[in-house]
Amino acid sequence: MGLVEKGRVGANNIIMHFVIATLNDLNILTADVARAYLNAPCAEKVYTVLGEEFGDYANRKAIIVMALYGLKSTAYSWRTFCARVLREELGFIPCRADMDVWRRIARKANGNRYYGYVFIYTVDIIFVSERPRAILDDMNKHR
Numbered sequence: 001m002g003l004v005e006k007g008r009v010g011a012n013n014i015i016m017h018f019v020i021a022t023l024n025d026l027n028i029l030t031a032d033v034a035r036a037y038l039n040a041p042c043a044e045k046v047y048t049v050l051g052e053e054f055g056d057y058a059n060r061k062a063i064i065v066m067a068l069y070g071l072k073s074t075a076y077s078w079r080t081f082c083a084r085v086l087r088e089e090l091g092f093i094p095c096r097a098d099m100d101v102w103r104r105i106a107r108k109a110n111g112n113r114y115y116g117y118v119f120i121y122t123v124d125i126i127f128v129s130e131r132p133r134a135i136l137d138d139m140n141k142h143r
Contacts, residue, residue, distance in 0.1 A: 013101060014126065017119055021128045024114050029132035036123035038066050040081035043073040075122070082120060085142045090135070092118060106130065 021028050033039070046064040050057050067077040083099075086092040092102035102118040108130050116129035127135050 013098060013119055017117060017126055017128050020115075020117065026114065026116075026128050026130055027132050029127040029136060031125045031127070031136055033123040033125065037069055037074045037078050040067045040074075040077040041065060042067050042071075043077040043080065046071065078123070079120075085139060086118060089142055090138055 017028065020026070042064055046068070047061050048064060050060050050062050052058045054060075067074040071077075083094070086102050087094075090104070092104045095101040095103060100120045102120070103115045105113055106116040106129060107113050114130070116132075116135065117127070118135065119126040119128075125136075125139075127133075129135055
């Protein structure tokens with residue numbers, strides 16, 4: 001998955017998530033976001049001229065509305081989109097020490113409160129929660 005390639009800080013965050021999950025009897029779910037960059041709107045205005053393969057539309061300008069691999073702003077577009085979904089739609093807040101670690105208060109089936117976490121490294125995500133699949137499903141609604 002390449003999660004530890006971020007260096008010592010990234011590896012420590014992963015270890016921290018496993019410790020939190022173990023101590024609080026929580027579940028862990030990992031996910032790789034397929035075609036992540038294509039899910040994010042462009043951060044800047046980008047257009048292209050269509051080629052001959054577009055038939056009658058050849059030589060017309062087309063505005064690119066979703067981020068493309070290879071653009072300098074693509075990773076920024078994805079991170080901004082993901083942060084907006086986590087903050088505005090799902091109610092997570094970023095941790096001050098690492099803006100790629102998100103948390104929100106949740107309640108277990110037995111009534112105990114705990115923090116559910118989402119850790120993002122590029123397009124790989126770790127969910128720590130009593131029901132991590134529910135968080136993943138909620139994120140999937142926002143493509």
